[in-house]
Amino acid sequence: MFVDLLKRRRSIRRFSEEPLSDDQIETLVNAALLSPSSRSINPWEFVVVTDATMREKLAEAKHGAAFLAEAAVAIVIVADTRKSDVWVEDCSIAGSNILLAATDLELGACWAQIRKRTRPDGESAEAYVRTLLEIPEHMGVEAVIGVGRPAEHREPLSEDALQRSKVHYETY
Numbered sequence: 291m292f293v294d295l296l297k298r299r300r301s302i303r304r305f306s307e308e309p310l311s312d313d314q315i316e317t318l319v320n321a322a323l324l325s326p327s328s329r330s331i332n333p334w335e336f337v338v339v340t341d342a343t344m345r346e347k348l349a350e351a352k353h354g355a356a357f358l359a360e361a362a363v364a365i366v367i368v369a370d371t372r373k374s375d376v377w378v379e380d381c382s383i384a385g386s387n388i389l390l391a392a393t394d395l396e397l398g399a400c401w402a403q404i405r406k407r408t409r410p411d412g413e414s415a416e417a418y419v420r421t422l423l424e425i426p427e428h429m430g431v432e433a434v435i436g437v438g439r440p441a442e443h444r445e446p447l448s449e450d451a452l453q454r455s456k457v458h459y460e461t462y
């Protein structure tokens with residue numbers, strides 16, 4: 291059931307060394323490409339990084355990205371900022387779909403935020419990733435999703451713990 295999938299999706303930051311199969315990576319990429327986007331512009335593009343040296347460099351993009359060095363694959367979500375004024379929203383949906391597809395494949399995954407983040411030396415994480423992966427200047431870098439075979443267990447989310455006070459009916 292879809293709700294069970296949502297509950298099982300937890301951020302996993304520890305991974306085994308086993309690589310993913312080509313089919314698994316294709317499923318993750320397809321999940322991203324199947325995402326809806328405003329006016330069907332599909333401004334996003336994805337850089338699939340399996341190379342260990344490159345993943346280690348991505349892991350240094352900012353504080354909180356270290357898990358990318360251990361993940362089997364790092365999927366970098368970028369978008370042509372000239373094509374859509376809501377590219378951030380479009381990229382977010384694609385990222386969410388990758389996380390859910392990973393969960394469905396019983397893989398672990400976690401989002402590393404890049405847009406609006408800085409490195410310890412003050413450089414923007416976005417500029418760092420853009421230079422590292424030779425991404426053109428007009429492409430915004432939203433996030434990197436690390437995916438791999440999980441080496442930690444996280445309990446599924448529970449409906450009992452939902453913040454129901456966040457929901458307003460009819461008026462705020």
Ligand SMILES: Cc1cc2nc3c(=O)[nH]c(=O)nc-3n(C[C@H](O)[C@H](O)[C@H](O)COP(=O)(O)O)c2cc1C
Pocket residue numbers: 299300301302303353354355400401402403404444
């Ligand atoms: C927009 C966004 C940005 C995030 N950025 C990071 C990040 O840079 N590094 C990280 O380790 N986790 C990151 N996360 C994962 C969150 O910390 C995580 O989703 C949150 O703590 C809830 O835990 P859960 O995913 O296990 O339910 C991000 C999640 C989202 C949605």
